[in-house]
Amino acid sequence: MKKFTNAVVYRQKEANEILVDKGIIKTIGSNLGLVDETIDLGGKLVIAPYVDPHLHLDYVYTLSELGQKSAGSGTLFEAIEMWPKFKENLTIESVKKLAIKGIRDEVSQGVQHVRTHIDVTDPKFTALKAMLEMKEELKDIVEIQIVAFPQEGMYTYRGGLELVEEALKMGADVVGGIPHYEPAREFGEKSIHDIVKLAIKYDKLIDVHCDETDDPHSRFVELLNALVLMEDYGTRTTASHTCSFGSANNSYAYRMIDLFKKSKMNFIACPTENAYLQGRQDTYPKRRGLTRVKEFMEEGINIAFAQDSINDPWYPMGNGNLMNILDNGIHLAQIMSPEVIEKDLDLITYNGARCLNIQDRYGLEVGKDANFIVLDGIVLLM
Ligand SMILES: [Zn+2]
Secondary structure (H helix, E strand, C coil): CEEEECCEECCCCCCCEEEEECCEEEEEECCCCCCCEEEECCCCEEECCEEEEEECCCCCCHHHHCCCCCCCCCCHHHHHHHHHHHHCCCCHHHHHHHHHHHHHHHHCCCEEEEEEEEECCCCCCHHHHHHHHHHHHCCCCCEEEEEEECCCCCCCCCCHHHHHHHHHHHCCCEECCCHHHCCCHHHHHHHHHHHHHHHHHHCCEEEEEECCCCCCCCCHHHHHHHHHHHCCCHHHEEEEECHHHHCCCHHHHHHHHHHHHHHCCEEEECHHHHHHHCCCCCCCCCCCCCCCHHHHHHCCCCEEECCECCCECCECCCCCCHHHHHHHHHHHCCCCCHHHHCCHHHHHCHHHHHHCCCCCCCCCCCCCECCCEEECCCCCCC
8 A cells, every 4th residue: 555645636625645555546535544655745736647649659750750851831631642651661660669759758748548540551550560569568658549540541542441440350449530531522421431330340439530621611520420429429439630610600510519519429639730730721810720629618528639740741849748738729729717727637638538438447536547647836726
């Protein structure tokens, strides 16, 4: 039995001690008595570990390591076109070497849960094989959830759909997709149907790169939400990005927000990445590339923030610091009112855990895994 004492426990004003036994939180309170080992936290803040629910670990540091100096024009679609040149030389060793740098960036700054999208539009599954090995090798320091992600499309890439299915059989945890990249709306919609079918067939979670464009006519989120609502699969589903929803008109948006509440589908926004990628065809005014984070929070729709990229063809920066993502995100989404700011830290912790469906064992509560991080700051959290 171990006791962490002299702690400020997130959202538990009365408590200043945490008792841990065999990796599980036994008690949170005060004056918890003598135990074998006591660790003094010096009055610092204890919170649940950061969750990065959207990261491309097979891409991290490829921009500089694979000899490219520039990410081109900075649009999403140009980066996707560039990627095949990058990936043709990948080996299991090269993927692991760069991925470990990204994982070190994240874990050293407090992230303990990562959902990573791995490109499976590769008949050799080089990146997937590397990541399945790393998931097992690193399971004691970081939990990695793998998305079978068809970066070049389920139909745009010949055999893409079959590759996603094979990746699920190989051990990927989550079905991915990219409907706005398919060559016509009909194929984007077909991909959404196939994603939901595959998830149910193999009992997997869903996380779709959905409407990552400023085009308000990109509305694949509507079909995804409808299907998971009808299948009662919303809590196991995430729509990542949904940038176009930030450009949708209000009458459509409010109708959809009602339907999102019914399905209980999760959302992920990548504030730094999409502030960089979107608005590229705008002159001025220039859009922020962000979905309706503020409205989702107000309506109780689960939304989390994520890093997305670290130094890859899509985004030249990034360092796995989730606090930086949160800082940028709360500015771009304008969520700093006294009522909302108390919930902002959840965007990089509890809300991400819900996207990953690990809320049963995640968090600062008795009976849950004793994973937490210790921070200097306590401002606004008491
Ligand atoms: Zn992504």
